[in-house]
Amino acid sequence: xxxxxxxxxxxxxxxxxxxxxxxxxxxxxxxxxxxxxxxxxxxxxxxxxxxxxxxxxxxxxxxxxxxxxxxxxxxxxxxxxxxxxxx
Amino acid sequence: xxxxxxxxxxxxxxxxxxxxxxxxxxxxxxxxxxxxxxxxxxxxxxxxxxxxxxxxxxxxxxxxxxxxxxxxxxxxxxxxxxxxxxxxxxxxxxxxxxxxxxxxxxxxxxxxxxxxxxxxxxxxxxxxxxxxxxxxxxxxxxxxxxxxxxxxxxxxxxxxxxxxxxxxxxxxxxxxxxxxxxxxxxxxxxxxxxxxxxxxxxxxxxxxxxxxxxxxxxxxxxxxxxxxxxxxxxxxxxxxxxxxxxxxxxxxxxxxxxxxxxxxxxxxxxxxxxxxxxxxxxxxxxxxxxxxxxxxxxxxxxxxxxxxxxxxxxxxxxxxxxxxxxxxxxxxxxxxxxxxxxxxxxxxxxxxxxxxxxxxxxxxxxxxxxxxxxxxxxxxxxxxxxxxxxxxxxxxxxxxxxxxxxxxxxxxxxxxxxxxxxxxxxxxxxxxxxxxxxxxxxxxxxxxxxxxxxxxxxxxxxxxxxxxxxxxxxxxxxxxxxxxxxxxxxxxxxxxxxxxxxxxxxxxxxxxxxxxxxxxxxxxxxxxxxxxxxxxxxxxxxxxxxxxxxxxxxxxxxxxxxxxxxxxxxxxxxxxxxxxxxxxxxxxxxxxxxxxxxxxxxxxxxxxxxxxxxxx
Numbered sequence: 001x002x003x004x005x006x007x008x009x010x011x012x013x014x015x016x017x018x019x020x021x022x023x024x025x026x027x028x029x030x031x032x033x034x035x036x037x038x039x040x041x042x043x044x045x046x047x048x049x050x051x052x053x054x055x056x057x058x059x060x061x062x063x064x065x066x067x068x069x070x071x072x073x074x075x076x077x078x079x080x081x082x083x084x085x086x087x
Numbered sequence: 088x089x090x091x092x093x094x095x096x097x098x099x100x101x102x103x104x105x106x107x108x109x110x111x112x113x114x115x116x117x118x119x120x121x122x123x124x125x126x127x128x129x130x131x132x133x134x135x136x137x138x139x140x141x142x143x144x145x146x147x148x149x150x151x152x153x154x155x156x157x158x159x160x161x162x163x164x165x166x167x168x169x170x171x172x173x174x175x176x177x178x179x180x181x182x183x184x185x186x187x188x189x190x191x192x193x194x195x196x197x198x199x200x201x202x203x204x205x206x207x208x209x210x211x212x213x214x215x216x217x218x219x220x221x222x223x224x225x226x227x228x229x230x231x232x233x234x235x236x237x238x239x240x241x242x243x244x245x246x247x248x249x250x251x252x253x254x255x256x257x258x259x260x261x262x263x264x265x266x267x268x269x270x271x272x273x274x275x276x277x278x279x280x281x282x283x284x285x286x287x288x289x290x291x292x293x294x295x296x297x298x299x300x301x302x303x304x305x306x307x308x309x310x311x312x313x314x315x316x317x318x319x320x321x322x323x324x325x326x327x328x329x330x331x332x333x334x335x336x337x338x339x340x341x342x343x344x345x346x347x348x349x350x351x352x353x354x355x356x357x358x359x360x361x362x363x364x365x366x367x368x369x370x371x372x373x374x375x376x377x378x379x380x381x382x383x384x385x386x387x388x389x390x391x392x393x394x395x396x397x398x399x400x401x402x403x404x405x406x407x408x409x410x411x412x413x414x415x416x417x418x419x420x421x422x423x424x425x426x427x428x429x430x431x432x433x434x435x436x437x438x439x440x441x442x443x444x445x446x447x448x449x450x451x452x453x454x455x456x457x458x459x460x461x462x463x464x465x466x467x468x469x470x471x472x473x474x475x476x477x478x479x480x481x482x483x484x485x486x487x488x489x490x491x492x493x494x495x496x497x498x499x500x501x502x503x504x505x506x507x508x509x510x511x512x513x514x515x516x517x518x519x520x521x522x523x524x525x526x527x528x529x530x531x532x533x534x535x536x537x538x539x540x541x542x543x544x545x546x547x548x549x550x551x552x553x554x555x556x557x558x559x560x561x562x563x564x565x566x567x568x569x570x571x572x573x574x575x576x577x578x579x580x581x582x583x584x585x586x587x588x589x590x591x592x593x594x595x596x597x598x599x600x601x602x603x604x605x606x607x608x609x610x611x612x613x614x615x616x617x618x619x620x621x622x623x624x625x626x627x628x629x630x631x632x633x634x635x636x637x638x639x640x641x642x643x644x645x646x647x648x649x650x651x652x653x654x655x656x657x658x659x660x661x662x663x664x665x666x667x668x669x670x671x672x673x674x675x676x677x678x679x680x681x682x683x684x685x686x687x688x689x690x691x692x693x694x695x696x697x698x699x700x701x702x703x
Contacts, residue, residue, distance in 0.1 A: 005639040013636075017643045024419040024428050025645075032416040032427040036173060039435055043177045051184060058188075059458040069463055073180055076471040080172050087165060087415035 036084045040077050047073040099515025106279070106519045107256060110272055110526065114260020117268035134270055134455045139465025142273035142452050144472045145280060146531035149229065149524050153284075153480055157504075158497035160484030164412030166425040167484075168477035172415075173430060178439035179470035183463040186444040187453045189613055189683065191462045197542050198445050198609075205612040205683050206623035208547060213627060215539055215547075217601055218447055222536035226529065226577040227584040230254065233525050234581065250581050257530045258574035261537075262567055266455050269530045276523035277472070283513075283520030284479025287501075290508045291486040302413055304489040309339050309360055311407040312383075313495055314391065315352035317400045327355050330390035336360065336383075344495045352402075356493045373418050376408055412485065420645040429644075429651030437654045441606035447535040533577075537569040600638065603657035604630025611665050616684045622669030630661030 047056065048070045060067050134142075159167040190201055199218065203211030233253050234246035260268045295301050316322055321343075328341040340358040384406060391401045411417060416427040443449055443466075456462035480501070487500040490507060494500060505517050541562060549555070607630060608623045634657040637643060644652040 002639050002641050005636060006641045009636055010640055010642075013640055013643055021419070021645060028418045028427070029416075032418075032431075035431050036416060036427070036435075039173065039177060039431060043180050047180060047184060055188075056184070056463075057460070059460040061458075061460065067460075069183075069460070069467060072464065072467045072471075076467055076474070077176055077180070079474060080176055083172060084415065087413060 033084060037081055040081050040084070044074050044077050096511035096514070098512050099518065102512070102515035103519055103522070106522070107252075110275065110523075111256050111260060113275065114256075114268040114272045114530075115263045117260075117263070117265075117271060120267055132455055133267075133457050134452065134461065134465070135457060136461040136464035136468055138270050138274055139452045139456055139461065140468030140470075140472060141277040142270040142527075142531070143449055143465065143469035144476070145273045145277040145524065145527040146448050146452070147473070147528075148280070148476055149232075149528035152476075153521055153524055154498045154501050156477075156480045157484030157487070157501040158499075160481040161487050161494070161497040161500040162407055163423045163425065164409075165415050165477075165481060165485065166411075166417055166423065166430070168481045169415060169425060169430045169434060171473055171476045174434045174439040175443070175473045176470040177435060178443040179466045179473070181440050182443040182450075183466035183470075185613065185685070186609070187450070187462045187466055188459055189685075190450060190454055191456065191459055197447055197539050198450055199539065200542055201683075202608070202612070202623070203547075205618075205680070206608070207620040210608070210620070210623050210627060212544075212547060214601075214605065215542075215544055219536060219539045219544060222447070222532050222539065223573060223577065224584060226532050226536060226573065227580045229525060229529050229532065230577055231581040231584065233522070233529070247582070250578055253526065253529060254574050254578040257526060257533060258571065261530050261533050261574070262570045265566070266451065266534055269527075269534050270452060270455070272530065273527045276527045279516065279523045280520040281475070281479070283517035284476075286513050287483050287504060287508060287517055288479055290513075291483050291490075291504060294508060295486055295489055301486055301489060305409050305412055305485060308409045308488060308492060309358040310409075311493075312357045312359075312387070313407075314355045314357065314387075315402045316355070316391065316395055317352040317402075318395050322353060322395070324355055326394060327391065328357060330387060330394060331357060331359050334383075334386050334390060340493060342493050354495045356495055358493070372410055373421050376410070377420075377422055409488070412488075424646055424648050425651070426646060429646065429649070429655070433651030433653075433655040437603050437606055437658045438651070441602040441609075441654075445602070445605050445609060447539055448531045451531075451535050451538060533570060533574055536573055537566050540569050540573075541566045600631050600634040600653075600657070603634060603654045603659075604661040607658050607661035608665055611662065611669075613683070614685050615666075615669075616680055617669055617674055618665060619669045619672045619675055621672045622665045622667075625668040626661040626665030629664045630657050633657050633660045 056069050060069075065071060156167055156170070190198070197215070199211045199215035202214055230250045230253055231246070234249035260272065292298060292301065295304070314327065316327075324341040324343040327343075328338040331338045336359040338357060338359045340356070342356045344354040344356070388401055395401060411421075411423070416430065417423055417425060419426045419428045453462040453465055456465060483504050484497075484500050487494070487504050491500070491503050494503065501521075505514060509517055545565060546562075604627050608618075608626045611618045611626070612623060634653055637649075637653045637656060643649065646652070
């Protein structure tokens with residue numbers, strides 16, 4: 001199967017993927033860390049600042065700070081940022 | 088000590104028996120609350136966020152994850168933790184705020200049912216069938232894992248007795264209490280799992296002098312090769328070590344593992360010096376190791392073939408170096424299976440979100456939430472709890488490199504650590520934790536498989552024949568019949584499927600081919616009102632076909648197992664196909680997509696006013 005597929009479609013697929021691999025291979029630190037940490041930070045910003053407040057809080061049981069799902073998101077995600085900065 | 092056996096004291100056995108009886112009683116207790124299909128499949132929409140979050144984690148983490156993730160950390164390092172960190176939390180946030188509210192509001196029982204409403208019956212049937220087959224196969228496999236890999240291998244118990252004991256316990260309480268019973272048993276099982284897992288972590292770190300000390304001791308380890316030779320006669324380890332010595336490597340440890348039967352290959356662990364990576368890091372380190380790995384593997388294989396006289400008898404399954412064991416993000420061209428590009432794009436953006444938003448066992452818990460806030464909160468709480476899993480699983484796997492550095496089979500890392508590190512009592516508790524992880528996956532999969540078969544397959548067929556879907560009473564009866572039938576059939580087929588690795592690999596591959604395209608049509612179906620039923624069908628079918636092509640075309644990606652890259656590119660391809668075909672076909676009528684697309688809920692002023700009124 002692999003041999004058949006490679007001979008049939010290998011040429012156009014290599015022409016597409018090889019330049020991408022060549023571009024990505026030298027990209028490592030600090031870009032890998034920036035992208036990974038940025039993924040967490042952008043997700044937090046999306047929930048905390050961009051999402052409609054009414055939508056986030058729909059059917060919230062009370063108005064105390066501990067039932068705010070935006071705070072839950074930040075508390076859950078922030079440790080990951082430190083993990084990816086540490087390792 | 089025999090690495091496969093975990094000696095249990097009487098107190099450990101007592102803990103296991105108390106656990107099994109307790110779970111059985113607790114599960115069957117919830118039977119009295121089940122009156123109709125809604126109670127059985129989605130717990131009558133009464134679940135609080137904490138139960139949802141705990142149940143999601145324990146349903147997702149099976150005993151095999153405990154064993155396999157620890158083994159992967161033992162061989163590949165901390166990068167395996169990505170699956171529970173970047174591969175979970177962001178996906179669970181997206182699931183909580185994009186997908187779950189829509190599934191919850193539309194009142195569906197399953198994801199295929201949602202796809203059926205948004206697209207058409209063909210999309211529902213394709214998606215439902217692949218998940219139904221996958222779940223049923225997994226059920227058999229999990230039962231066999233419990234019986235054979237866990238109870239038989241570790242304790243020496245009869246695997247068939249264990250399988251049927253599991254069938255009885257999980258079958259009875261899932262039949263009786265449905266999702267409520269499954270979730271409440273999961274809550275207890277998560278607490279047990281965390282107590283056992285954290286005990287193993289703290290005792291491992293205490294014994295080895297702390298985290299810093301573990302890092303230093305792992306970094307000092309020599310490279311390791313695990314070699315399997317299928318020869319009729321027993322080969323002395325000195326002969327294999329001699330091959331390394333002849334090539335100029337200094338062997339620091341040579342060990343042979345006894346063959347269990349004549350058909351088993353003889354396995355050797357060889358540690359050696361000769362790889363100078365001092366001062367190298369990043370791509371330079373990868374290049375140096377890659378060159379060494381290729382040259383050494385080739386030369387050593389040639390030497391071993393000369394020794395046994397047949398190249399088919401020699402295989403080198405793993406080559407392990409420890410330089411990057413504590414790097415969570417590895418270069419794009421790493422020889423290890425988790426490069427950072429695949430982790431961020433393939434895992435973080437595609438596979439994780441597809442899994443958390445499209446896996447019936449995960450989503451079904453949120454569909455049973457008592458409010459939309461509980462559904463979202465349950466997902467977030469689950470993500471928070473899941474962050475601790477690598478601490479309990481991957482770190483003991485890393486500690487095992489120091490405690491038992493010469494394991495041939497890395498899946499033995501956790502059982503061996505338990506037998507060495509934990510005292511009687513705690514050892515039984517940890518064993519119960521493994522069993523809890525496994526049982527919770529079995530009961531959740533059984534309940535979700537039943538739901539899909541009842542709603543998406545039988546329900547569709549009935550609607551096609553009689554023009555009406557199953558009513559609540561019929562749904563409950565059919566759901567319970569499927570529960571009994573599936574668990575009994577899974578018990579009968581467990582040894583067959585469990586022993587055929589090719590079946591498991593085929594099902595896993597088939598499911599992985601679906602993840603990228605499924606996410607693409609799910610995302611576009613919710614986010615873009617212009618997506619049409621034909622766009623969704625084309626995106627799903629052509630996306631899976633493209634996955635197939637990428638999976639079987641050699642050398643496209645640097646990794647030997649490029650599933651992360653395949654997931655990303657099939658997702659992108661499906662997005663493009665769905666958009667193009669949707670633009671070429673007539674838009675869906677407004678009444679069909681009302682309440683099913685993002686814009687109608689978040690941007691529509693009338694709907695927003697209604698939402699604000701509800702929360703004020």
